[in-house]
Amino acid sequence: MTAPEGARTPAPVAPDVLAARLAAGRTGRGALLVALDHDGTLSPIAPRPDLATLAPGAAEALAALAGHADVAIVSGRGLADLERRFAGLPLTLVSEHGLRRRDPDGTTAALAPALDPALLDGLRARLAALLADQRSTEGTDGTADASGGWLVEDKGVAVAVHHRLVPDEALEPTLGAVRTALEDAAGTTGRVQEGKAVLELRPAGAEKGAALRTLAAARPDAFVVMVGDDRTDEPALAAAEALGGVGVLVDATGRPSAASVRVDDPAAVVALLVALAAALSRG
Ligand SMILES: [Mg+2]
Structure with missing residues (x-):
């Protein structure tokens, strides 16, 4: 980094x-x-x-x-x-x-200031469609996570996509598509931030x-x-x-x-x- x-x-x-x-x-x-x-x-x-x-x-x-x-x-x-x-x-x-x-x-x-609610709604739908394709991979923690290890944490005012449980070989190209979806939803008030095994869209001022x-x-x-x-x-x-x-x-x-x-x-x-x-x- x-x-x-x-x-x-x-x-x-x-x-x-x-x-x-x-x-x-x-x-x-x-x-x-x-x-x-x-x-x-x-x-x-x-x-x-x-x-x-x-x-x-x-x-x-x-x-x-x-x-x-x-x-x-x-x-x-x-x-x-x-x-x-x-x-x-x-x-x-x-x-x-x-x-x-x-x-x-x-x-x-x-x-x-908070994010645009309409852009957040659009993002939720886009992520659901994007990650629906990932179900062939099983979660690694025994919970048989239906999303292949992808976890969308909806905070109401921000959206985080966690990928700690996604096998390395399954990360791309989905991670790139997730990043693009978050960046498209950022508008003028949002910012995409990467942390440890997480991508997050949140208000730029936060x-x-x-x-x-x-x-x-x-x-x-x-x-x-x-x-x-x-x-x-x-x-x-x-x-x-x-x-x-x-x-x-x-x-x-x-x-x-x-x-x-x-x-x-x-x-x-x-x-x-x-x-x-x-x-x-x-x-
Ligand atoms: Mg920390």
Whole structure:
């Protein structure tokens, strides 16, 4: 993949060492804002999005940290999905890559203009026709998925096509046709984004970097931390660094990123959150 703008090789840092650094970053500031992606960051990547669950200890760590910091989840998932996953936790939820925000008190707000509903309807029909031809291939997870592993996730305000379960040899030319269908439906307000085994059409203004800047603008005294694993997180990782905070990449391979530091996996993110909550509780 193309290296993100401003990319470097993030330095690997042990979670407890990084926690001490982030706690020190807050010193002299009024607050700490910690924003985290969900999939691949707080939750190991699953074969299908609906099978993903939080890493062990993640909910408890988020609850502990929320006692000392503003904690936000910034995810590509829909708002109802995030509300289920983080039920009972005092978190800000930013859904669909920055389209909508729900504050801890339950207030919701739009952060970006939505897609044209007529174009979305046309896309749904076109994808259904396109993927109806794929039924000769069986899903690899034992669920005998009738779509040959293709999974259309309709978020209402965005449409994602997942292909993690599609055998490599069956990917093309369907993947190219899916990409064309999404691009045709983008119109003037949409944008097609590629992530890990997913192609997604979403509102062009819904972007994690802009979302993080909006959250940070509401807390101008905060030291800003963003934790994420995928290329859709890169604008937010870059924004955290540009705001004088820290971008933390979740990655064990040492790939280039706008983030300055990295931790290996969701388990390391949980360890980081636990250590950070402990450091903040000591003042
Ligand atoms: Mg992710």
